[in-house]
Amino acid sequence: MKGALVNAAGGIVARSEVPTPSGEGVDAVIETVIRTVSDLIARGQNEGLDIPAAGVVVPGIVDDANGIAVFSANLGWRNLPLRTLLQSRLGVPVAFGHDVRTGGLAEARFGAARGVRDAVFLPIGTGIAAATLVGGDVVTGDGYAGELGHVVVEPDGDPCRCGGRGCLESVASARAIVRRYSERTGHHLVDAAQVAQRVVDGDPDARDVWDDAIHALADVLAPCVALLAPEIVVIGGGLGASGEVLLGALRHAIEARLPCQRRPRLVQAQLGIWAGCVGAAILGWETHTGTATARGGHVR
Amino acid sequence: MKGALVNAAGGIVARSEVPTPSGEGVDAVIETVIRTVSDLIARGQNEGLDIPAAGVVVPGIVDDANGIAVFSANLGWRNLPLRTLLQSRLGVPVAFGHDVRTGGLAEARFGAARGVRDAVFLPIGTGIAAATLVGGDVVTGDGYAGELGHVVVEPDGDPCRCGGRGCLESVASARAIVRRYSERTGHHLVDAAQVAQRVVDGDPDARDVWDDAIHALADVLAPCVALLAPEIVVIGGGLGASGEVLLGALRHAIEARLPCQRRPRLVQAQLGIWAGCVGAAILGWETHTGTATARGGHVR
Numbered sequence: 001m002k003g004a005l006v007n008a009a010g011g012i013v014a015r016s017e018v019p020t021p022s023g024e025g026v027d028a029v030i031e032t033v034i035r036t037v038s039d040l041i042a043r044g045q046n047e048g049l050d051i052p053a054a055g056v057v058v059p060g061i062v063d064d065a066n067g068i069a070v071f072s073a074n075l076g077w078r079n080l081p082l083r084t085l086l087q088s089r090l091g092v093p094v095a096f097g098h099d100v101r102t103g104g105l106a107e108a109r110f111g112a113a114r115g116v117r118d119a120v121f122l123p124i125g126t127g128i129a130a131a132t133l134v135g136g137d138v139v140t141g142d143g144y145a146g147e148l149g150h151v152v153v154e155p156d157g158d159p160c161r162c163g164g165r166g167c168l169e170s171v172a173s174a175r176a177i178v179r180r181y182s183e184r185t186g187h188h189l190v191d192a193a194q195v196a197q198r199v200v201d202g203d204p205d206a207r208d209v210w211d212d213a214i215h216a217l218a219d220v221l222a223p224c225v226a227l228l229a230p231e232i233v234v235i236g237g238g239l240g241a242s243g244e245v246l247l248g249a250l251r252h253a254i255e256a257r258l259p260c261q262r263r264p265r266l267v268q269a270q271l272g273i274w275a276g277c278v279g280a281a282i283l284g285w286e287t288h289t290g291t292a293t294a295r296g297g298h299v300r
Numbered sequence: 301m302k303g304a305l306v307n308a309a310g311g312i313v314a315r316s317e318v319p320t321p322s323g324e325g326v327d328a329v330i331e332t333v334i335r336t337v338s339d340l341i342a343r344g345q346n347e348g349l350d351i352p353a354a355g356v357v358v359p360g361i362v363d364d365a366n367g368i369a370v371f372s373a374n375l376g377w378r379n380l381p382l383r384t385l386l387q388s389r390l391g392v393p394v395a396f397g398h399d400v401r402t403g404g405l406a407e408a409r410f411g412a413a414r415g416v417r418d419a420v421f422l423p424i425g426t427g428i429a430a431a432t433l434v435g436g437d438v439v440t441g442d443g444y445a446g447e448l449g450h451v452v453v454e455p456d457g458d459p460c461r462c463g464g465r466g467c468l469e470s471v472a473s474a475r476a477i478v479r480r481y482s483e484r485t486g487h488h489l490v491d492a493a494q495v496a497q498r499v500v501d502g503d504p505d506a507r508d509v510w511d512d513a514i515h516a517l518a519d520v521l522a523p524c525v526a527l528l529a530p531e532i533v534v535i536g537g538g539l540g541a542s543g544e545v546l547l548g549a550l551r552h553a554i555e556a557r558l559p560c561q562r563r564p565r566l567v568q569a570q571l572g573i574w575a576g577c578v579g580a581a582i583l584g585w586e587t588h589t590g591t592a593t594a595r596g597g598h599v600r
Contacts, residue, residue: 134437259465
């Protein structure tokens with residue numbers, strides 16, 4: 001669980017990272033959120049900063065407009081009115097949203113998609129999900145948008161934690177890349193960056209695992225790019241940090257699938273693992289200044 | 301080339317259909333547009349109707365906001381300021397847009413997607429292109445959105461008129477289905493409805509050709525659905541009229557690719573081949589009443 005004090009320019013002035021309680025129930029998660037935010041507010045106030053609002057963003061299915069955490073398999077909640085609950089405990093106005101969508105918002109305001117109105121933001125880490133900007137607004141799809149990680153790319157593929165088989169996440173997430181390389185070679189690596197290094201070093205097993213991931217990502221991204229014609233696709237998360245060994249191959253694979261469409265710039269995210277925190281702060285700031293718009297289905 | 305007089309309720313009160321001049325240059329196309337619209341206006345005025353505006357929509361790459369027909373391979377123009385040109389000749393305000401996107405707008409206002417804010421509209425005829433509604437607005441992508449027909453689904457597949465190989469259009473358009481069935485069997489059918497009938501009758505060749513089309517469509521639609529979580533996907537064009545032999549199989553194929561996402565309703569378009577005309581009239585009406593918004597990247 002990450003938290004940050006963020007200034008109006010999107011700069012992080014203090015940060016906090018604590019383990020999310022696992023297996024201790026929803027209340028333990030909520031108490032940790034409250035403690036993390038309270039501590040950050042106290043740290044800011046001790047420095048003489050005015051902290052007018054907080055933003056909290058969570059994974060899973062999120063009803064942004066009503067402040068409800070609809071569902072998270074990992075965190076265990078269903079239809080939790082988290083915004084109201086946090087606001088009653090924190091003593092500041094609380095904005096609420098979805099972790100990946102607000103990360104995309106942050107990349108659009110302060111990161112790799114600055115100044116762009118149509119963008120797809122794809123963090124690839126333990127899991128894969130997308131945020132989409134259309135005309136400057138984040139697409140929410142009533143809270144269901146962005147689940148690219150669970151598009152089936154190998155119908156008879158590995159089981160996925162979602163209950164499906166052969167989902168994009170089970171082939172192309174950072175975790176899947178490490179697992180597939182280990183299963184193939186017996187070498188247990190720590191993270192996908194090590195697989196990426198072996199690709200660069202010419203390891204054919206690493207190359208095969210990497211290529212499978214690239215082709216699966218391109219199969220899922222190319223239709224999205226054709227449909228929306230975004231100016232830019234921003235790859236984030238742990239895998240995004242692999243640089244051109246990922247981006248060059250993915251650019252080539254997407255372009256091979258789009259013979260005559262407008263091709264987006266494909267770039268690395270700039271805000272890294274803190275994008276969600278900066279995005280949460282943007283939501284909090286907008287709550288404070290009253291600039292948040294609640295046009296149906298959009299967060300801005 | 302189709303034209304219609306449309307009332308404020310979206311009803312067609314007169315229609316006109318003339319061949320688009322082929323191989324006679326851009327001027328011949330423009331003159332035919334002007335004659336078609338003028339004739340319809342005259343017909344309306346003869347009936348005592350007040351015709352306050354016209355809407356003209358064209359295929360290809362269209363800059364809706366600036367009224368420019370950017371590119372059409374079939375019609376032969378490049379960067380043609382068509383709106384200004386037509387307005388100077390027609391004597392009424394002229395609204396301008398893209399055929400498929402305005403068809404989607406029409407289905408959203410008066411057709412299968414009435415009352416829905418997030419929708420994908422996919423006409424499948426000679427070609428395949430999509431219109432997307434996000435939060436009630438049609439996505440334009442600077443004029444480049446919607447080119448699903450040219451996503452490559454068979455890397456070594458048949459050449460496509462766009463210059464690529466194995467594009468969705470070359471497998472799943474109504475024209476491709478007829479061609480592929482003929483190539484396979486030597487039986488030359490007139491349209492895809494006949495192939496659909498043979499599928500129902502148990503012809504294994506028809507079934508194979510049909511299944512290839514269904515799977516290609518699902519491969520391209522499933523990522524789009526996962527990204528945007530639309531409430532509804534509307535299938536139009538000639539193939540959309542095939543009913544459940546198409547929709548049932550396509551629904552099943554899309555759902556097989558989306559194990560845990562929100563699944564949209566998959567339905568047949570209601571306005572048929574006249575959706576573009578009704579959409580053009582909506583644009584014309586909005587120009588007249590001043591309700592058209594020019595928020596960047598959107599047509600409403």
